[in-house]
Amino acid sequence: DPYADDPIRHPALKVNSQRPFNAEPPPELLTENYITPNPIFFTRNHLPVPNLDPETYRLHVVGPPGCQSLFLSLDDLYQFPKHEITVTLQCAGNRRSEMTRFKEVKGLAWNTGAISTACWAGARLCDVLAKAGHRLCETEAHVCFEGLDSDPTGTAYGASIPLARAMDPEAEVLLAYEMNGQPLPRDHGFPVRVVVPGVVGARHVKWLGKVSVEPEESYSHWQRRDYKGFSPSVDWDTVDFDSAPSIQELPVQSAITEPKDGETVQSGEVTIKGYAWSGGGRAVVRVDVSLDGGLTWQVAELDGEEQRPRKAWAWRLWQLQAPVPAGKKELNIVCKAVDDSYNVQPDTVAPIWNLRGVLSNAWHRVHVRVTP
Template sequence: MVQLEYSVEEPLNREPELEKLVESFITKSDGYDRNHGPIPHLDAKTHKVSITGLVINELSLSVSDLQSLPQHSVICALQCAGNRRHTMRTKLKEVSGIDWFDGAVMNCKWTGPLLRDVLDKAGVKVEDKEWKDAHVAFSCFQTPTQDDDFYGASIPLSRAMDRHRSILLALEMNDKPLPANHGAPVRVVTPGIAGARSVKWLDQISVQMSESKSYYQQHDYKVLPPEADTKEKAEEYWSKVSSLQDMPVNSVIGMPKSGSTVQRDTDGTVQVKGYALPSGADGPIVKVEVSVDGGKAWADAEMIKAYEGEEAKDVELKWAWALWRAKVKLEKGKDVKIYSRATDKSGNTQKESPVWNLRGVAYNGYGEAFGLDIV
């Protein structure tokens, strides 16, 4: 059983220990939880999702209706926008938000109809050439939130209509019905995009020419410029800065744990293991490197075979995380540091440190295990 660490107990916000998280390519039931309010327990037999806005036919779809559409599966890493916020807070300067460490991410198999198929069923009334300027807004009215009277988010219509983006209305997680804490009976899954847009307990989908008006689209998840360094200064920027969509390339060292005592193998090496995430739609991860000299020299890590079994050839790993491992030679010593950096298929590579932002979102500096006592 994975031990989950609580960042905030009410509403439920927690993440697993990194060493346990990177043991399995598929994250089982004990993934991170991110909530802005209480977890509702909805009846799948009566719950419906309405399709409204700029559509030819407004619809009210039951879970059975969604199950009757062609089902699509995708293995994708769902990541909180604030994953690694603690690192930005401690390495750069103070930020505003829950003190997430490096475990606010989970890699799961999600199954349900494509959002595109649902929108086609309703009939989108926006011309193709205008898709890039239109939006699909998702809303949950099932639970009170801390900053608004509903939880909402949106993505560009152009992405929603792109089948290759594999955006789902997920009904299953890891071949089982969604659990309540992960959005049962239906949630949005937006591969490569910040987890804040993957709305749980979905009530409504609206095609519209503006973004969601929800606080969580307009204010919460944006990479503000460094000069917006107080909540008061941020007020003039919220309406000017784009909402966070694609998450950046990233890697994290899950083992050894920072601050731990590490026993070398007989050959003087130490085992290092972690995960890596591609940038947006630019996956999969193609390379992870590690450094034991502060980033002067790098050595390739081994990519752990991601998915096995008869169905492996049919699994798209573009949106998934990659697990990796390396053996590095280290001398005995204290306060030893190991870095990792990842590169995805499109050539995006982690930098040592990103630019600071007030909300501490989208942090993707080098993965790091520090304060190691090598014996």
């Protein structure tokens, strides 16, 4: 059993798949803290978790043509300036189960919890690439990452990002060795993972083994044959994966974490809580909440840290305390976020449905009963 050596997990996690391990925290735990505690940070593994020895670990950084490769130990990585940033990581499949409810899709049935936030620390990728002799060249190029996890045929997890993002110090792409002040937990990539702020989870390669600069995107299945968006009209007979770009920056997102769908709330006053985030460093500027299915709206209070313009890598938690309109027996609670480009979320799933169930960011809806 290739999974026999997987680590022990926190019992509060809701498991979507045991082998490989995929799990999300329950919504009310997710927004209890701005920084998600490591043991309940969502986990998305495609393969068994490798058990790597930090003493013998080496990161292979392929040099430009004619230059030597670097083989960096953990101590070598610690010699680069240590950079710390708070970054929200979201899987492209977050909230997929809402798409499934509209029409069947292929993929793990994530609810609203395939998203979490941590303070990551490590070396900046641009510093490591520069040390290896790389420069930002004119031609379009990509930085390819390979994990040390692999399937029975020896194929490793892989992904890539554009070289321009990797070399941009303002993009703050990290080779992270710490998560919330601790060495990375095994499930989250021990000893080193990539953190690409503002970009879909799939590019944050864990158990990083190799970094190279290539003229083309990674040839990995997960770069080329997955994690792409399509028209609702495309099905498995007609899909052409080469026709769509790989998902990098994600669209604006928000969800209600309290109360939960189907719950009963007290009459009088209701407290609604949730999270909001947008990709590409775009800050969330507003969250609108409705108690009547979207007929009327109230503006929620944004908690947590102010965001740096164009570098808003982390989510905002939000809440709204609102009177329950007298005589109401039920509430249709809805939330939607607005980012600083004034991007908004679509009101329903139908126009954004896609066969893989990715990029699910329609208004989040929760139906509750009110005690008389």
